[in-house]
Amino acid sequence: VSTQSTGSSMGIKNLDRILRHMDEKLWSIKNNHTLEKVAHTFHMSELCSRASYYFHLLIAIPMDVSMCGCITDVSNNVILPEIELLAMKKKFPGITSGAAPGRPGNGAWPINYAFNNPHNDNRVAYRRILRDFDFCGDEEDVFDRVAEELDDHDEGECDHLDDELAWAKWRRGFKNMNDYDYYQFAVYMHCKLREF
Numbered sequence: 328v329s330t331q332s333t334g335s336s337m338g339i340k341n342l343d344r345i346l347r348h349m350d351e352k353l354w355s356i357k358n359n360h361t362l363e364k365v366a367h368t369f370h371m372s373e374l375c376s377r378a379s380y381y382f383h384l385l386i387a388i389p390m391d392v393s394m395c396g397c398i399t400d401v402s403n404n405v406i407l408p409e410i411e412l413l414a415m416k417k418k419f420p421g422i423t424s425g426a427a428p429g430r431p432g433n434g435a436w437p438i439n440y441a442f443n444n445p446h447n448d449n450r451v452a453y454r455r456i457l458r459d460f461d462f463c464g465d466e467e468d469v470f471d472r473v474a475e476e477l478d479d480h481d482e483g484e485c486d487h488l489d490d491e492l493a494w495a496k497w498r499r500g501f502k503n504m505n506d507y508d509y510y511q512f513a514v515y516m517h518c519k520l521r522e523f
Contacts, residue, residue, distance in 0.1 A: 341368045356417055363488045363497075370501055374512065377504075381513035395518035405454050406515075411462040415473050420483035422474050453479075 401407040486493040
């Protein structure tokens with residue numbers, strides 16, 4: 328398959344990349360239909376576009392880079408475990424719902440990045456559990472441990488994007504990120520890129 332895009336704008340390049348893989352059911356986000364993959368890609372483009380404002384501010388008005396060591400220390404903060412948990416949630420939607428999910432569902436993966444957990448009153452304790460969680464081992468063992476130990480009531484599935492009501496739900500998910508979230512992403516990227 329050619330890696331050449333059919334257009335010059337980022338939008339058409341992303342659309343081309345998705346449509347060139349539309350017959351591959353396990354490509355990109357599992358269980359999402361092509362239109363949902365397009366919506367997710369545009370959402371990620373929006374995230375990068377919104378964060379770029381803060382990224383450029385950090386270049387123009389330099390921040391105290393002494394904090395970068397902590398921010399980019401993914402072995403000791405919660406960034407890497409959150410990414411590993413997100414990968415499990417995408418592969419097995421509903422795994423942390425508390426409803427003893429079976430193996431992969433068939434719903435779409437929602438565009439909702441809220442940090443759901445039943446421990447909101449003690450978020451620090453939950454993050455400590457997540458930070459210390461061992462994602463290594465046999466997939467079935469990891470699946471069972473994630474389902475049991477990392478329950479956050481995240482059902483992980485939403486309606487497929489096939490009507491206006493489903494789109495209304497997806498649109499609400501798009502709005503879960505705020506300016507502080509974009510700023511945090513920009514700070515992380517700014518610090519991470521300083522390493523190169």
